[in-house]
Amino acid sequence: MKSIKTIGLLLGLLSVFSMQGQTKQWTLEECVKYAIDHNISIKLSDLDTQSAEINKKDAFGNFLPSVNANASHSWNVGLNVNPVTNIAATSTTQYSSMGAGVGVDIYKGLQNQNTMRKQKLALIASQYQLTKMQEDVALNVANAFLQVLFNKQNLKVQQEQLAINQKQYERSDEMVKAGSIPRGDLLDVKATVATSQQNVINAENTLLISKLSLAQLLQLKEFANFDVVDENTLQDENNILEKTPMDVYARAKETRTELKIAQTNLEIAEKNVKIARGAFQPTLQGFYNINTRISYADQISIENGTVVSSPAPPFWNQFADNKGQAFGFQLSIPVLNGFSVRNNVERTKVDLERSKIDLEQKELDLQRNVYTAFTDAKGALKAHESAIVALEARQEAFNYATEKYEVGLMNSFDFNQAQTLFTNAQSEVLRTKYDYIFKIKILEFYFGIPIIQN
Incomplete structure (x- = not known):
């Protein structure tokens, strides 16, 4: 019986291998x-x-429309004109500006x-x-x-x-x-x-x-x-x-x-x-820009031989007070x-x-x-x-x-x-x-x- 089962198993394996070997x-x-x-x-x-x-x-x-935003930050050291106050002073000022613009083709x-x-x-x-x-x-x-x-x-x-x-x-x-x-x-x-x-x-x-x-x-x-x-x-x-x-x-x-x-x-x-x-x-474009500027460092100046320190305006006040807007049209012929x-x-x-x-x-x-x-x-x-x-x-x-x-x-x-x-x-x-x-x-x-x- 065992020999018969063994032969049957071998025949089964041979049939499987033959099927796998067939070419598609x-x-x-x-x-x-x-x-x-x-x-x-x-x-x-x-x-x-x-x-x-x-x-x-x-x-x-x-x-x-095209929408673009910009931002910059700078350090001004020495005698400079503060871009916010427009006052010349010897100081180290950190200055930031940011803005956004929108442009659209009308024609x-x-x-x-x-x-x-x-x-x-x-x-x-x-x-x-x-x-x-x-x-x-x-x-x-x-x-x-x-x-x-x-x-x-x-x-x-x-x-x-x-x-x-x-x-x-x-x-x-x-x-x-x-x-x-x-x-x-x-x-x-x-x-x-x-x-x-x-x-x-x-x-x-x-x-x-x-x-x-x-x-x-x-x-x-x-x-x-x-x-x-x-x-x-x-x-x-x-x-x-x-x-x-x-x-x-x-x-x-x-x-x-x-x-x-x-x-x-x-x-x-x-x-x-x-x-x-x-x-x-001709081409006609419309645009709108908004920007603001901030100076947020104490200003140090020398007056009559005395060092004078004047604090910068508060950050959020500058952010609101220095806002600027521009809008209009641009015609190109x-x-x-x-x-x-x-x-x-x-x-x-x-x-x-x-x-x-x-x-x-x-x-x-x-x-x-x-x-x-x-x-x-x-x-x-x-x-x-x-x-x-x-x-x-x-x-x-x-x-x-x-x-x-x-x-x-x-x-x-x-x-x-x-x-x-x-x-x-x-x-x-x-x-x-x-x-x-x-x-x-x-x-x-x-x-x-x-x-x-x-």
Whole structure:
């Protein structure tokens, strides 16, 4: 009984360790979400958004009055004029002053209002930029993910081909012993097996490199056992190719982030022109100041050879008696500032024209990219369909070549050629399949369909 329990315990431990040793397989959705959460460029873009939020708070602060307080303390030794009594005397006096002032902009050429509107737009632009960064990362991850899938499938093809070649070598060995084919054909088949083994090794290395590339794109620190799920169901689920290029372009103009960024930058440039023009107008400020002075040390003076000490007035009496207030308005009218204001306005106008041209260029680029993506997706679909037809033909040709080779009606060289063409056709089907999937993802991306559904 004890031995049975011991064996059961060991089996349980082995099952636990085997489960822990299993490699986590990532889905496309998991890869994209992880990359968005950990990508360094996205984190930097998020910091830019936070900076834009702070700039917006600065703009709001321009509407608030400025309040400042001041205080000072000094020691006056020797013959000095007491700033409180205005009497010259030889004394050591401690003197304190304190005050507060309030200032507020009443009119400033609408610069504060336009600055506030500009910073709101700048915040929106930074948020758009963050979104675009996330979209670009998602697209790059999807491309790398599909590359891993292709390499995994290609490795399976090479492994299956190696198994076929090994069986063919065993069959050829039997045929040589039976005298059906010359020994030279067996050596050719043996060389083919060695080539297949090399192809498997190359496919394994290519798969490993593609996994490492995807893992690094995700900012994974430990990626020795990184792997992805074999998603063979990826296809044109949204029937995007049923749309016309104009339909996709019209939708892209409404949804694409790069256009939103360019449009927002244009509006920011317009606000900059208004802010610069506001400097031509006069500014009006209101102010209010209050201050008081205190001298709180006995004064010592010499009169007719006699030392005379006169006490300072009481502290709180001085605090109340020496108060002073000032309030009023300050009007500033710009007359001549070395053409700096005018030049600044002209400079902002140039930036405005540049923003208009940038928006036009972005629209042209988007139209070209959409039509190119649509054409590429159509071409990728046709290429995949042609590859499937070619594979079916190569499959039949290979089956026929196998039959002829086994009865001695085909030499090993021609048989290897047929086999190589069949293997290449299999790889081409896989390549065109994942190329088609990625081109569809790009086209859906322009149509406003995210890489992963939320």
